[in-house]
Amino acid sequence: MTWTATGTLTAEAATRRPELLSAVVADGLARLDPENAETVGVAAIDAALADTAAFCERYGVAAEASANCVVVKGKRGGEVRFAACVVLATTRADVNGVVRRRLDVRSASFAPVDKAVALTGMEYGGITPIGLPADWPIFVDAAVAAAPEVVIGGGVRGSKLFLPGRALLALPGAELVEGLGRATG
Template identity: 55%
Template structure:
């Protein structure tokens, strides 16, 4: 059974462009910049966190991609990236992301700041609609996925799209080895 088939047995899928009430404002505004189908489904906000959603849907971690916001600075210039990695991997912040950002030290963006700057809710932050100054780094395994679940910007819904659609986001960079398998 595909991810979409499994999701549609528990939730009602809608074309995301026709269901802006299920999206953060920034996400809804940025949707037209993506090539490909993007669907949205409402969920109980209590299962917005990846592990809870996967438990509730009995899906594999390889069907869900997390958005991790990372920051660092060099010569007084702050550099921020949204790293899209599969739920069964972890962003390689200390090596790969640090090198891509060309900073000496990279760390996760503080929660309060991530929420304030993205205009999205914790547990729902996704790459669609993030500030234009953020780089969007997509692990190649995410870009290759046929179907993915990602944040919609709010805790009460999730997006379903292909990795190719996600990689079509303006300025997105597909990166080999952005994440490491969780062992």
């Protein structure tokens, strides 16, 4: 397969380069059906440039082709619920509206970094929907799912994944969510 949103990077099949992934991402990729797993490419990057803006600028990747995966925590009574939200980098997840209602919680916020890292087994700045805890919902914005290709974290700061947006809907717990991503600015 050829990946096109790679800018100056060259992607290889992620199934053949597990050393570029966190262990949970490699495991999550191995659990995907082969048809979807083969659509995922990976490229090594400078870990200091993992944040979206720096990554896009350095490697010539369009922000519109980049997706962010954020971990959200919601509370209802004494129960805490976690979810992942995947939105285009040009948008922000509507945590207090769409996400709060989907999680059926009274309040929702971004999970603290240390908690997100501990629960996902991934590095901050590289958290991705592939390999997340099986009981978490993964809310995928409709714009991400419709994208021919998106760039997301590889579970570590030193890599990025490239895949068709629709492939994210094959992940366990994935749900298509209209209006999840809100325009920034």
